[in-house]
Amino acid sequence: MDTNFQPITSTNARGHYRQHSLEFKRALVALSLEPGVSVARIAREHGVNANQVFSWRRLYQQGRLGVPALIRDDGLLPVVLAPTAPAPGNSTADADADADADGTIMLELGEVRVRIEGQPNAAALAQVLDRVLR
Incomplete structure (x- = not known):
């Protein structure tokens, strides 16, 4: 201290x-x-x-x-991507299916909670995050 x-x-x-x-x-x-x-x-x-x-x-x-x-200060959350190795036995077909799968984004900041399911439009997602992170 x-x-x-x-x-x-x-x-x-x-x-x-x-x-x-x-x-x-x-x-x-x-x-x-x-x-x-x-x-x-x-x-x-x-x-x-x-x-x-x-x-x-x-x-x-x-x-x-x-x-x-x-x-x-620029309103963005710091993000670090960790390299991932493909699991043994994973074929390229499985990897392609995973890339197309829908996901869920959950964001909690104070009393604000945002849950986005599926594949959001990038522009719409940017607007939502801009409003929430002000």
């Missing part, structure tokens, strides 16, 4: 409430979600109450803390 985040704070008219940036909140949430990390310790190290961090975690899980860190 040698990462040190500086909160961007301001006060309201009454002068005693701090307003942290979304970046700061997301950074603390990301730190608090690491395995074996104490939320109380993270909060104490960054000068906030542990209950506040738990509240930000709930907002993050509901998709209400802005765009989650796993989505890049």
Whole structure:
């Protein structure tokens, strides 16, 4: 936990409430979600109450803390394709049949759930993903 985040704070008219940036909140949430990390310790190290961090975690899980860190700034999800070797005994006819088979795409982001079955039109799929990932 040698990462040190500086909160961007301001006060309201009454002068005693701090307003942290979304970046700061997301950074603390990301730190608090690491395995074996104490939320109380993270909060104490960054000068906030542990209950506040738990509240930000709930907002993050509901998709209400802005765009989650796993989505890049350009609105695309990072994708890594792993090379797959054909299973023993698979013929080229089986591979061709698999390429034509319909599939299902399921996307969950906060409270938004999208399920697409079959072979979607690429332009329509791009529009749906553009709207969901805003």
